Amino acid sequence: MEIVLCVTGSVAAVETVKLAREFKRQGHSVKAFMTQEATKIIHPNALEFATGQEVVLELTGKIEHVKYSQADLILVAPATANTISKFAYRISDNPVNTLLITAYGHDTPIVFVPSMHDSMYDAVSENVAKLKEEGIVFLNPRLDEGKAKFPAIGDIVLESIRTVNLDRVKKNLTDDSLDESEIEDLNMEMLSKIAGLNVLISLGGTFEEIDPIRGISNRSSGKMGLELAKEAYRLGANLKILAAHHEVEIPKVFDVIDAKSSSVMSEKTIELVPDFDVFIATAAVSDFAPIVKEDYKISSSLNLSLEFEPVAKIIHQIKKINPDIFLVGFKAEYNIPEERMIQCAKTQMQDAGTDLVVANDVYKKGCEFGSDSNEVILVSDEIKKVGLNSKSEIAKSIFKEIANKI
Template identity: 30%
Template sequence: MSKDQHVALYVTGSIAAYKALALTRLLIKSGASVRVVMTKAAEAFVTPLSFQVLSKKPVLTDIFAGEDAKSVDHIELADWTDLAVVAPASADIIAKLANGLADDMASLSLMATTAPKLIVPAMNQHMLDNPATKRNLATLQQDGVHVMAPDEGFLAEGYSGRGRMPEPESIMTSIKQLLQPTTPLTGKKVLVTAGGTRERIDPVRFITNDSSGKMGYAIARELQQRGAQVTLISAPTKLDVPAGVKLVQVLSTEDLAEAVTSAFPSADILVMAAAVADFKPLVSADQKIKKTADNDELVLKLTKTTDILKTVAKLKQPQQITVGFAAETQHLIDNATKKLTNKQLDLLVANDVSKPGVGFNGDTNQVTILQADHAPIKTALANKATIAKQVVDQISQRIQKEG
């Protein structure tokens, strides 16, 4: 972050307001000049004096405060701003911004601000999932506002769910990317696959795996936040699509193969994080297979599915980067190295899913990143967002190396 960049921090009514104090401190340490605006609801959680001490500047709370008789406060602040950050962003301020309401210092100043805006929602999961909130967030994104996805975890209400304000360090990463928007990934067209494919046995049964899609979705989110144009080709999951990411939904491996091969020629990068079925039923019944007194056994004949990465290898151009995933239960490095070579991949992300906390259907992962011209990079066990950052770091370095 360049010195003396102007960041206007808007703090609204949420228990997460205390995190904004740490964010203010990080911004100041990075060299930014910070001015804070607080809503009345925010003052119920944290005092303006706390922000004033950290920022060394008066905190704006009142439309009619008249701090400077020679200027209109909310316009002066808007013109001063290089980046506006709303953290935490309550459902109320999100609704105001999406619908053009301006009845307090925060909403007035934000409406007048032409600089980029970063919204960091923080609220109970039920409020976040309310159709009105979803519509308002979608409207803001259509208007060019950057929206940072909330975290999952323990909420103030005493149970776990989505809606937690991300930690200040994560918000700082997004801020730096917005203030220094050019990265090796800026403008790159990236395909990311995620989730577990489904292979039909009959209209009501299918073969699948334990993939939740969380790793692929985390990678898609991280790539988008670094400026890439991301298309997420996803098998069924229960996850929300990351803000700013285009979603293409698929069911089977053949659906996924068709979507990938049709989009790959115009892509710069492919990240195959989906858990793809290696086999499918040779025949899928048109009607539900019924259990009768005569059929104590059901024999399924399976046949191989399309090898998507093998197909992609034939289409790949020298400037394109392909990244594969390998979920193994034994001989991790040997099996992963063979896949790296046989599928002509630039990077391969391997994990041993037999280990606790690693791989499918969990919130954590531990991977080893392989490249033909590098020593293996083994990560620590961490949440999947952290692993995604480390994987994307390696992709970014690959782009820089290859020019």
């Protein structure tokens, strides 16, 4: 993917070296343009180091504004009130704004990442709204301490890749239009199937209160669910997350509903599934809950005996509510033979009507709760084994299987 990073005169320009390096780390090409005001905050040499390419500071006989106007994405980060307002009225008095106007004429996707004082952001809201109506994507800033601050680097990268993928679907691009590295990472047929789908993902482990201070939970970290959410978002799905207790930082660009307990998880799931095309149930929902929940802290000086009751399996209700939904279940087992694990997955398919079950053994090295890797078996009308790999790569394999089956 070829990205043109336009850096303007906000103090958040200091973050662009890390941003460019992250794009490069993920295998993308980055070319930087800078306004003169930006060079007062960060030296062009820093961005030349980060991108591995010469930075465009002025337009020359090489007509840089034309040469780079048909990149995969024009990313303005940070975007000042000045740059936003000039582009809204097609003023081209610097390399960045001239590039933006040329790129817009070529229908190249453009993403703005505003960064300024919140009063300035409010003052240019009409210009922002005007550009949004024209198809320009804006990544909402972090509103904090009276400032519209630069979002997390990961959020910017996610939104950028999503924007490019949605643009490819809109333009009906084929694999023939991609370079070899992109073909390996992205199948256009898969992208066209996933983009625009309503995808619901549950993640983490539910917490069942014993009293206002204590409770029981499980060791689910939410890492696998998060990687699946990131992949869904990158592929252009309309994503919603139901989040139980988790140990991961969920990107601010995601639409998240808290569902800490099994009862809330059940309530929200039943409410939402009628409107979704795909439900990926990665959350580890408690199998048992206390029969009695005290509304005061139980004294630690007492001998304590607790009674639990089984919790109704949420996954068994999904197909009854929405028979057409593509339902993905997870089956975590511990130190059992592979044949038995596959049989457990098939039993879930029979009982719950799941279309795909992701089975794994958390006893195996590298597959433990909280690990960054996994080894899974994809069980549907066929059996596919996915060897030990990062959870981000496992997520890609799962979505390829969903696209093949949906």
